[in-house]
Amino acid sequence: MSRRFKTAVGLLLTGIMLFPVYWMVNVSFTRDQDMRKSPQDLFPTHGTLAGYRTVLDEQLPYLGTSLVIGLGTVVLTVALAAPAGYALAKLRPRGGGLLSFLLLAAQMIPGIIMAMGFYAIYLQLGLLQSVPGLIVADSTLAVPFAVLIFTAFMSGIPGELIQAAQVDGARALRTFWSVVLPMSRNAVVTVSLFAFLWSWSDFVFASTLVNGGAHEPITLGIYHYIGNNNQEWNAIMATAVVASLPAAVILVLAQRYVAAGVTAGAVKD
DSSP, X not given: OOHHHHHHHXXXXXXXXXXXXXXXXXXXXXXXXXXXOSSOOSSOTTOOOHHHHHHHHHTHHHHHHHHHHHHHHHHHHHHHHHHHHHIIIIIOOTTHHHHHHHHHHHTTSOHHHHHHHHHHHHHHHTOTTOHHHHHHHHHHHHHHHHHHHHHHHHHTSOHHXXXXXXXXXXXXXXXXXXXXXXXXXXXXXXXXXXXXXXXXXXXXXXXXXXXXXSOOOHHHHHHHHHHHOTTOHHHHHHHHHHHHHHHHHHHHHHHHHHHHHHTTTXXXX
């Protein structure tokens, strides 16, 4: 097949996959009285920003909470996973293979089962309907994946650099902080991105652990909004667009680091 044909097929498939996103944006600018037109306009010929004004009036607290939870999840995930990945990659602790297997197995546990476990624990500790509790819960989804990413990436760091640092008198912690971590920038960005996206889009933990509290993330904000305003589709879709923007912007900015971080360790010289 010619290159042009392949390009055309690729563009067609991409357009099909992205059409729901376009339709979400289209409906977010459509007036209420135009929602039931048949056929529906492919473009908002009488566009309105009423839905976005409603979102800014009602959804900003949810967005702020999600941002705090996402950043907290990123910090906690990197703080736990980076040293663990370094230990597995370079310090070779006894039982490291078993630990790696357990990390893989942990990712197979359904989220709802973990949510029920957290609910029972948080009920005793008084952490229900709290932002720190949700940050810890969301981190449990990201940490196993993050440790595996850091382990694969740090395994590719030349041992000579670590030995040189040790010769200069640096201990394991100083070597990790001053040598290994700066060289693992791609892995840090990759882990941070996925941790943020998982926490930003989480609904299971949020609906189980903080539902009805004073600090709810945007996923619950959209859920409540749909239930209370099932006729205001422009506002509902505007909420979805606004909620999607932070994740989309971060993904575009970090994509080159993510590609390098995910493929780290796949090829050895």
